[in-house]
Amino acid sequence: MSCALVTGASRGLGRAIAVQLSKDHGLHILVNYASNEEAAKETLAEIQANGGSGELLHFNVQTKQEVDDALNAWREANPDHYISVLVNNAGITRDGLFMWMPEKDWDDVLNISTKGLFNVTQNAIQQMLRKRSGRIVNIASVSGMKGVAGQTNYSAAKGAIISATKALAQEVAKRKITVNAVAPGFITSDMTKDLDEDQLKQMIPMNRFGKAEEVAHLVSFLCSDKAAYITGEVVNINGGIYS
Numbered sequence: 180m181s182c183a184l185v186t187g188a189s190r191g192l193g194r195a196i197a198v199q200l201s202k203d204h205g206l207h208i209l210v211n212y213a214s215n216e217e218a219a220k221e222t223l224a225e226i227q228a229n230g231g232s233g234e235l236l237h238f239n240v241q242t243k244q245e246v247d248d249a250l251n252a253w254r255e256a257n258p259d260h261y262i263s264v265l266v267n268n269a270g271i272t273r274d275g276l277f278m279w280m281p282e283k284d285w286d287d288v289l290n291i292s293t294k295g296l297f298n299v300t301q302n303a304i305q306q307m308l309r310k311r312s313g314r315i316v317n318i319a320s321v322s323g324m325k326g327v328a329g330q331t332n333y334s335a336a337k338g339a340i341i342s343a344t345k346a347l348a349q350e351v352a353k354r355k356i357t358v359n360a361v362a363p364g365f366i367t368s369d370m371t372k373d374l375d376e377d378q379l380k381q382m383i384p385m386n387r388f389g390k391a392e393e394v395a396h397l398v399s400f401l402c403s404d405k406a407a408y409i410t411g412e413v414v415n416i417n418g419g420i421y422s
């Protein structure tokens with residue numbers, strides 16, 4: 180059975196992407212989460228309510244051993260299942276001016292985004308390479324495209340994801356695996372809940388924050404057969420704030 184692994188699928192964009200991939204492609208969804216099991220169960224319930232199937236898969240993306248143990252054990256228990264779609268979505272922000280930024284805030288943001296991408300992708304891609312097919316979508320950000328003041332750590336992390344996407348896409352294109360990035364602007368979720376939307380929307384040409392479902396539709400398209408010739412690409416989805 181074809182499966183999609185969505186990291187950080189318990190909440191926000193990850194949840195919307197997990198639900199959309201199930202609806203559009205009938206994939207069995209592996210709902211990864213770090214600590215919020217209740218929220219992950221809600222994602223799974225939403226998938227099942229729409230007639231789809233899935234299961235929870237707990238691991239912290241930044242710990243290679245944890246990622247390998249969880250994925251290898253899942254594979255052993257499910258020899259007829261195969262991860263054909265991987266969405267590297269897990270991410271955090273720890274905003275602050277660079278001059279006062281604690282080292283831990285730099286490390287945590289970089290580790291979850293970039294080390295997380297390495298850990299999960301290196302495990303999942305082996306089978307895609309053998310099967311000669313696969314879809315990988317990495318969730319970047321407008322911060323990785325233009326750089327955002329107060330987010331030097333996050334901008335560095337997302338910029339690295341964009342470059343890694345372009346490089347890996349070239350390595351695996353011959354095996355019919357596509358690797359793309361999506362770069363959202365301000366999207367309503369827990370990550371942006373403390374921001375002043377009324378003030379910030381004034382600088383967004385669309386005059387509003389985006390919805391997680393809007394990002395999910397884009398990711399779902401990139402995971403479809405129709406997107407077979409798109410690889411190494413970064414697609415902005417930001418209401419016109421940056422292009």
Ligand code: NAP
Binds near residue numbers: 192211318364
């Ligand atoms: P969110 O609502 O804060 O959700 C973050 C998700 O990531 C949660 O499911 C969380 O799991 C998971 N996570 C965090 N650390 C993890 C770890 N070490 N291992 C595994 N999972 C982990 O964030 P969001 O707004 O949906 O953001 C999702 C992605 O989109 C992130 O990469 C973010 O940078 C990117 N993005 C968001 C926006 C925006 O405006 N919202 C804009 C651009 C890009 P738990 O529930 O278990 O904590």
